[in-house]
Amino acid sequence: MLKKDRIEMEKNVLVGVGEEEEEEEEHEDRCREYRKGNWSLTETMVLIEAKKMDYERRAQRLKELSRGSSGIGSSRPQEMRWKWVEDCCWRHGCCRSQNQCNDRWDNLMRDYKKVRAYELSLSAGGNPGLSYWKLERHERKEKNLPSNLLPEIHEALTEVVQRRAMAEKARGGGACAAAARPVQEERQLGGASASMQHSSPGAGSQAPEPPLIAPPLPPYPPPHSRPMATVDSEDSQHSVSPERKRKRGGGGGSSSRSNTMELSSAISKCASIIAEALQAGEQKEETRHKDLVSIEERKAKLEESKSETSSQSMDGLASAINKLASSILGLATDRMQKLQK
């Protein structure tokens, strides 16, 4: 189904073709006219904020569920998260469809992860001078990094990724949810940015582990405050809404969770081993250099003392010859005087 279906779906949403609406909300959706063209910074920030709230909302519900509360969540059909995000964006003036939001989010995360992986590799390799934010455009491109990821966006995405980590923790005590994540991350990193991967555990995508999420990022202009109007994180259900043509997938993991955790820790260990090896290598190199310098110094001193010694001996020899000459001269003059007498 994919492309055709998706286009068809969008068309229905735009034009309002289709079955009779079951809900008023649905009707409202069909009347929406989605904006096209490039995403402005404001729209992007609205989307990021919406996603952040989405994760908060999920974490909250999962907490409720884990407490065994019979709350809304347990019985209601699976929510349409992207529909919720679309509505949230819509309320804040970002008139985009759920598909557009999803695609934009995908692209944002793609860029964000590249930058994060790069920054992580820098911090692991002790290479502070080459931060992504200090790179020239062409340098970024050479390194297969996004050419113009804005600091504000990066900052906001970092926050959202942290929300997600929290949501996933809430889901399974941090153990069950994003099981697939590390694997997917592996896949991703193995691809475009594999070469930069020293990262530690979970350097992967939505990183279940917050510490990695916010590695000491190189300084970039302080993120402008994002005056996102706080949307009430109401739990609005869009139980019914035009599905996407594309497959969508849920988020958590369970059975392979422990395996992926092991994998994460193994990767982490490898990363630290590599970092230690690099550091040790550098130290050895430095020690060797110092040794070479001291040897050179000793050699120079030896040369100096050698020449000094030889010059001293020459001086001694000359003075001895002088003494000898003067004594011969004295002896000769004595003889001459005796003969004259």
Next chain:
DNA sequence: AGTCGTCTGTCGGACGCAGT
């Protein structure tokens, strides 16, 4: 089995720029 979220490779339109 069906659905969904994420990741990844790819395509195509819009745009800027240099050369003619």
Next chain:
DNA sequence: ACTGCGTCCGACAGACGACT
């Protein structure tokens, strides 16, 4: 003005794993 080229970015398609 036109053309060719390169780049950017939204969008599409499919794979994958997890959930229901």
